[in-house]
Amino acid sequence: MGSRAEILAKIKANKPESLELPNIDPLIFDEGLNLVEEFTKKVEVVGGNVREIKSNVDVISHVKTFFPDSKVNFSTLEKTTDFNTLDLASIKSPQDLEDLDVLILESDLAVAENGAVWVADSQLPFRVLPFITKHLVLVVSKKHIVPYMHQAYQKLNNAPTDFGVFISGPSKTADIEQSLVIGAHGALSLTVFLKS
Amino acid sequence: MSHPQLASIFNKDEKKVNWHDKALWFVRHKRDMSVHHVQGWEELRNLGHGIKAHMLSNLDAYLEEFEANAKKNGVEVHWATNAEEHNQIVHKILKENNAKKVVKSKSMLTEECHLNPYLEADGIEVVDTDLGERIVQLAKEPPSHIVLPAIHKNKHEVDELFQEHLGTKPCDGDPQYLTGEARKHLRQKFIEADAAITGVNFAIAETGGFVVCTNEGNADMGAHIAPIHIACMGVEKIIPKLEHLGVFLRLLARSATGQPVTTYSSHFKKPKADKKMHIVIVDNGRSEQLSRPDFRASLHCIRCGACMNTCPIYRRSGGHSYDATIPGPIGSILSPGKDLSKHSSLPFASTLCGSCSDVCPVKIDIHAQLYKWRQIITKNTPQPFIKKKSMQMMGNIFAKPKKFEKIGKIARWSLRNLPKSLINSKPNAWGKARDLPEGPKQSFDEWYNERKQNKNS
Numbered sequence: 001m002g003s004r005a006e007i008l009a010k011i012k013a014n015k016p017e018s019l020e021l022p023n024i025d026p027l028i029f030d031e032g033l034n035l036v037e038e039f040t041k042k043v044e045v046v047g048g049n050v051r052e053i054k055s056n057v058d059v060i061s062h063v064k065t066f067f068p069d070s071k072v073n074f075s076t077l078e079k080t081t082d083f084n085t086l087d088l089a090s091i092k093s094p095q096d097l098e099d100l101d102v103l104i105l106e107s108d109l110a111v112a113e114n115g116a117v118w119v120a121d122s123q124l125p126f127r128v129l130p131f132i133t134k135h136l137v138l139v140v141s142k143k144h145i146v147p148y149m150h151q152a153y154q155k156l157n158n159a160p161t162d163f164g165v166f167i168s169g170p171s172k173t174a175d176i177e178q179s180l181v182i183g184a185h186g187a188l189s190l191t192v193f194l195k196s
Numbered sequence: 197m198s199h200p201q202l203a204s205i206f207n208k209d210e211k212k213v214n215w216h217d218k219a220l221w222f223v224r225h226k227r228d229m230s231v232h233h234v235q236g237w238e239e240l241r242n243l244g245h246g247i248k249a250h251m252l253s254n255l256d257a258y259l260e261e262f263e264a265n266a267k268k269n270g271v272e273v274h275w276a277t278n279a280e281e282h283n284q285i286v287h288k289i290l291k292e293n294n295a296k297k298v299v300k301s302k303s304m305l306t307e308e309c310h311l312n313p314y315l316e317a318d319g320i321e322v323v324d325t326d327l328g329e330r331i332v333q334l335a336k337e338p339p340s341h342i343v344l345p346a347i348h349k350n351k352h353e354v355d356e357l358f359q360e361h362l363g364t365k366p367c368d369g370d371p372q373y374l375t376g377e378a379r380k381h382l383r384q385k386f387i388e389a390d391a392a393i394t395g396v397n398f399a400i401a402e403t404g405g406f407v408v409c410t411n412e413g414n415a416d417m418g419a420h421i422a423p424i425h426i427a428c429m430g431v432e433k434i435i436p437k438l439e440h441l442g443v444f445l446r447l448l449a450r451s452a453t454g455q456p457v458t459t460y461s462s463h464f465k466k467p468k469a470d471k472k473m474h475i476v477i478v479d480n481g482r483s484e485q486l487s488r489p490d491f492r493a494s495l496h497c498i499r500c501g502a503c504m505n506t507c508p509i510y511r512r513s514g515g516h517s518y519d520a521t522i523p524g525p526i527g528s529i530l531s532p533g534k535d536l537s538k539h540s541s542l543p544f545a546s547t548l549c550g551s552c553s554d555v556c557p558v559k560i561d562i563h564a565q566l567y568k569w570r571q572i573i574t575k576n577t578p579q580p581f582i583k584k585k586s587m588q589m590m591g592n593i594f595a596k597p598k599k600f601e602k603i604g605k606i607a608r609w610s611l612r613n614l615p616k617s618l619i620n621s622k623p624n625a626w627g628k629a630r631d632l633p634e635g636p637k638q639s640f641d642e643w644y645n646e647r648k649q650n651k652n653s
Contacts, residue, residue, distance in 0.1 A: 002275070003275040003276060003277045003281060004275040006277055007259075007275055007277055007431065007477070007479045007483060008256045008259065008260065010479070010483040010484075011255050011256040011259070011431065011483045011486060012256045013487075014483055014484070014486040014487035015252060015253055015254070015255055015256065015486055016252065016253050016489065016492065017253060018250075018253045018254060019246075019249050019250045019253040020246075020250060021246070021247065021250040021436065022242070022243055022246035022247060022250070024243060024439060024440075024442065024443060026442075028235075028236045028239050029234070029235050029236040029239070029240070030235070031235045042456055045456070046455065046456065046459070094420055094421045095387050095421060098383075098387065111457075113234075113446075113456060114446075114455075114456035114457035115456065115457075116457050116461070126420070127416075127420040127468065128416065128417065128420035128421055131413045131416045131417050131420065131460075132417065132421075148442070148446070149441070149442040149443075149445055149446050149457075150439070150442040150443075152442065153438055153439045153441055153442040154439070156438065157438055157439065160403070160465075161463070161465070162269075162465050162466035163462075163463065163464055163465060163466070164462075164463045165416070165460055165461065165462045165463065166445075166457065166460070166461040166463075167459065167460060168455075168456065168457050168458070168459055168460075168461075169459050170459070171411065171412050171413040171459055171460075172411050172412070172459060173327045173328075173375060173411060173412050174344075174453075175326070175327040175328035175331065175344065175345070175346055175375075176327070176331075176346070176351050176354050176369075176371040176374055176375065177219075177349075177350055177351040177354075177369070177371060178219050178222070178223070178344070178347070179351070179371040179372075181371050181372055181375040183375070183376070183379065184327060184375065184379065184411065184412035184413060184414070185325065185379060185382060185383070185386070185412045185413040185414045185417045186412065186413025186416070186417065186459070186460065187413070
């Protein structure tokens with residue numbers, strides 16, 4: 001008997017009688033959040049910044065003032081090709097993205113309760129982009145903020161993706177004597193632009 | 197060595213113990229502040245418990261569903277009955293791909309299987325990339341906590357380690373500087389890696405995908421750069437549906453560190469066209485634990501570490517005193533199922549206060565299971581003579597009210613009148629490093645009866 005069959009047979013023999021799967025009722029968690037307010041608060045709690053803007057054009061001008069010295073930039077927003085200094089066609093492997101300073105991505109899902117923004121594969125020519133960049137900028141419409149993770153997964157159920165990640169704040173660690181340090185292996189800073 | 201013996205080694209440095217105790221209690225406090233803001237938190241815990249219990253009762257079917265979907269996604273699925281087979285599978289994958297340099301993000305399972313030494317024996321470099329894990333790897337120690345692997349080290353020790361191994365400058369333990377240097381050092385490892393190994397927090401049967409949670413971004417830096425990604429998971433990591441992540445991701449980080457969610461919750465499903473993804477599904481004693489009705493709920497664990505942070509024994513004895521991959525209360529109910537005699541002192545490393553069960557996000561009855569393990573261990577492993585005799589004596593006293601009353605009177609009188617040298621003498625374990633209270637004049641019984649009489653008159 002192979003290991004697969006052995007493991008499955010043992011589990012089948014040892015498992016308890018079938019128990020019912022509980023049903024999730026998202027309404028019991030609902031406290032009528034002000035979505036923009038709560039989302040902004042939570043992003044700040046986890047070490048990120050939030051700016052409200054009118055359109056994508058504002059993003060670039062803001063980013064240029066935030067990161068005046070950035071050399072290698074990449075954005076997937078429409079009409080921002082002037083901003084891009086990175087030619088993706090010349091990138092052969094993820095390793096070549098090591099010098100990326102600023103990355104701007106758009107998202108259509110954010111979660112108020114924890115400040116998380118969903119970044120899906122379709123946005124990512126290379127999956128390592130949002131992690132390897134020094135500074136990460138995410139753009140999301142206010143109307144795309146949902147209150148809790150339950151609503152987020154209702155949305156994701158209808159939008160399957162090969163890879164996706166919830167990002168809440170910049171990378172961080174407290175592994176040395178519990179002192180919080182922003183900037184571990186992923187992005188050193190996170191800015192979220194909320195579009196009205 | 198037993199838990200009390202190892203704990204007494206940790207207790208030699210009183211200042212360090214006090215720091216350790218306070219640091220972990222602070223994490224527990226952050227957990228409280230975070231969960232008290234969640235409406236319906238108890239309901240959320242019930243859901244976590246219910247979903248896991250349901251999963252275990254249908255685990256074989258969900259594993260098959262997960263495997264079928266993962267294969268459809270282009271992922272190769274492997275099965276390992278034990279640690280040895282797990283290590284062989286990972287080794288074989290690396291060999292076939294001529295991988296010499298491996299980066300690994302946190303995975304308690306690979307710790308449990310002792311994967312690193314197995315691979316290193318064949319000249320493969322394995323670098324742990326979580327900062328805390330890298331620190332203990334450089335110190336040649338196991339992690340002492342599942343979420344905070346280097347919590348037993350102070351910043352000066354890290355400073356010295358980094359000077360020796362990474363060539364950093366002396367910095368009086370500046371965490372900012374040390375973290376920055378670790379980032380540079382590990383960035384190089386990520387760029388050069390031939391393969392990445394990660395753990396799995398949740399594997400979703402309905403999609404064949406899996407989720408890995410980190411704050412540092414190290415799992416993703418590894419998995420997306422290296423051409424091969426190997427994810428190792430215990431059989432109990434399965435959850436039935438994608439929507440169940442809504443429950444578990446809300447529970448996990450809040451219970452672990454008080455964060456509303458981890459910085460990165462990465463959902464892996466299909467590999468990129470030019471890359472390979474492998475999943476190794478490991479039993480290693482889990483199906484055995486499933487057969488024990490009293491202990492199977494220990495398989496609900498989502499590895500948040502809350503039971504460690506709250507445990508008065510763990511905080512004062514340190515993770516290494518448990519001499520097990522998973523320390524603390526949850527480890528003390530998992531480990532005896534693997535090796536009863538080696539871990540026979542662990543279920544006694546508890547006051548049975550129940551705080552672990554109160555904070556557990558998936559409502560495992562940890563303290564009740566600790567008690568049940570004690571019953572089994574006392575029957576099956578030889579107990580110290582003094583303990584055996586004193587238990588018999590106590591049993592005899594408690595069974596006879598008249599005798600209990602008489603001996604209580606003598607004990608109270610002794611506590612008031614005998615010299616401390618006698619009361620705190622060696623045979624009295626309760627007098628070790630602790631002053632006993634002054635014996636009250638009345639027993640509870642006497643006090644209660646007197647109160648009743650006063651009320652009536």
